[in-house]
Amino acid sequence: MSYHSAQNPEDDLPDWLRALRKRQEQESTDSSESEDASGDSTDPAEEPEPAQDPDWLSEIRLRYQRGKEPAEAAAEEGHLDDTKPRRLRAMGNALAPGELEPPADQEDSGPARLRGGDKSVQQEEAQLPPENFFEESATPSRTPAFSEDEPSITPGELPGWLQALRPGDFPKEDSRSEEMLPGSAEGGPLAGLSDVLPADPSITQVETAPVFSSRLEITENQGLHAAAFTKLLREVEGPPEDEARRVARPKRVLNIGIAAVLFLSVLFPLLTRSQSAVRPDPQFFPETTSVYSMIDVLPAGAPVLVAFEVQPALFGEMAPLVSVVFAHLLERQANLVFISTRPAGPALAERLLQVQFAASPAVATGTYTQLGYLSGGMAALRSFIADPRSAVLSTASVDDPWQSPTLEPVRQLFDFALILVVSSSAEDGRAWIEQSADLLPGGLAGVTSAQASPLLRVYLHSKPQTLHGLVSGLQGAALYERLRGQETGLGRTYWDAYSYGLGAIVLMILLGGLYGRLIKLKPEKPAAAEVQRGA
């Protein structure tokens, strides 16, 4: 049922609320009867005994009462009237001046007290529950800050500490209506005073957060770039986790399988000391035969420059190859002179000599020369090739190597009987070839890793020829040993394992290619089955 109907709104209240109202009215009637019986003419709104207030508070009230002129109070009231909500102002206008402060009994009746006022305001109020309903039921009656009818109280003295605690400008009481008054303190030294503490903490003033637009204002060109970038990211995005896991497991098994096959194919010939694999035929590798011939015609004591550009990672592969070439050089009693543009080069050369050729007279007596590390990269290399004696060498501060009898006849680089570039990478070998192309008509000889061979091989056929011979990889080591007639050596020892391992690699590549071809020929599974498997 709506409150807009002509019926008494009290009829619409629930039973429990009507019972509560009735009980409150009964209590109110009882108290007024008892007050009438006592003969006191106190106002119904009069509040508890002033004796309950402390002395200092009574003094303040008294001072305030004395200092306030009636005209000032009226002006203040008028001023405060502007601050009233519109609804209250409308109510004030509608009511007669004498009705502005309704009696207490009418307050309890709620919307009924507004029957003589504006209709719209009445309807608006009729939709609301009685204003003092919750106050009456939940809190005791409010104590006003002061009363006009209170007898004067002897002023008391505040203790010093309390005086210090109290604010300097004591808030003035205002004459705003109770509806406008904020909550007053109900206990402590500020009991009964309103506007001292904020009734509503600021945290209760909840406002809707302002809404800002999250849309970027971009140009069409920027949009195209963003779309292209998004597409790029989507393309490089990895497969879903399930898919990655599904693919990773067989891949790991395949990796282990390949490693096992390779390891076993290498280990088996080494354990059985097999020497069944046929070594390469020299007639198919004339570049290796050239190196052999160049070394084989060296006179005893000929200075040979060895550029030892070997990385530690490939020292294992280079060791058999370099060993057999060095053995040939030492056999020809060549004076070996080492230099390197890599920091680890001199140390690796020294290690090879001490491990493999410790018994050789040249190594045992130390007749070889270490020029050491040539710092400065390509510029230093060019400087060394152009004028070896003026190059800044790392060993120059210890002992000038050019003063040794071995290097005494060497003035220029082409004074060396042979320049041998031992390189594990194509870049180092190419640097030596390129920088010496116009200064060394005799060219160089190369001893390189298998990975550098394809790139350096082209210099064997260049015109003018800049590389006169090349030995590369384990195959070169086995071939060189065969040229020297060696039946034992690292090249021979490793050759069977190398051949078996190479065969296994070729077999796995063929099988892998065949498997890939078969997979392509296999009809694709239906999309539904694919989705089900992915799920």
Added chain:
Amino acid sequence: MALDAELLSQIGLWAAAVLTLVTLSYAIGDHPIFRTVLYLFIGVAAGYAAAVALQDVVLPHLVYPLLDEIAGTSSMDVMELGVRAGLSLLLLAKLSPRTARLGNPVTALLAGIGAALAIGGAVQGTILPQIGAAAGIFDVSALDLALQGGYYGESIQIIFDGSIVLLATVSTLAYFHFGAASRGKQEPLRSIFIDALAWVGSIFIAIALAALFSGVLLAALGALIERVVFLQDAALLLPGVP
């Protein structure tokens, strides 16, 4: 107390064996121990290079001469020593962003010299000799001699070699020719002739890349064999192994 050389050798041997096994364990997948060993290798290599540079270059060629100069016992030319010290200080200025500009001339000097040497070397040592080698195949004097001598088989081989080299060179160059004629609003298109040559060139490029890949594979196989032999020798040193 100095450690015995034999003991040090044994420690080095077993450390190398363990590190080799950990490195080979990458076949079963990546794991923290493998990564630790990897970082160890990188750190050792970098540390060794720095130590060599300091001991063999910086100290003997810059610091010691400066100290000798201060002590008045230097045999080096003061001007040369000043240039070394000045350029080194300017290069060190690169360490701080505030003073980095001071090091720019030295960096420019290094980069300029390096580039000039690289380009000059490539032209003189690679490009011109390669052009000469490619052109030398079409020297008809060798073919004339073979034909006059009645070596017909060799004559055919010379022609075949020349044809292959010609085809490989032209088709590979065509593969890297990206010029295309404009067709109005349609996208530019290469000519069919260039497209066909580029397709042939892609075959030669694939063969060249396969050769490079096989070289890397063979080098790795050689290194693996050397490590397996090393492990085998180390295992023979274990107590109880015959």
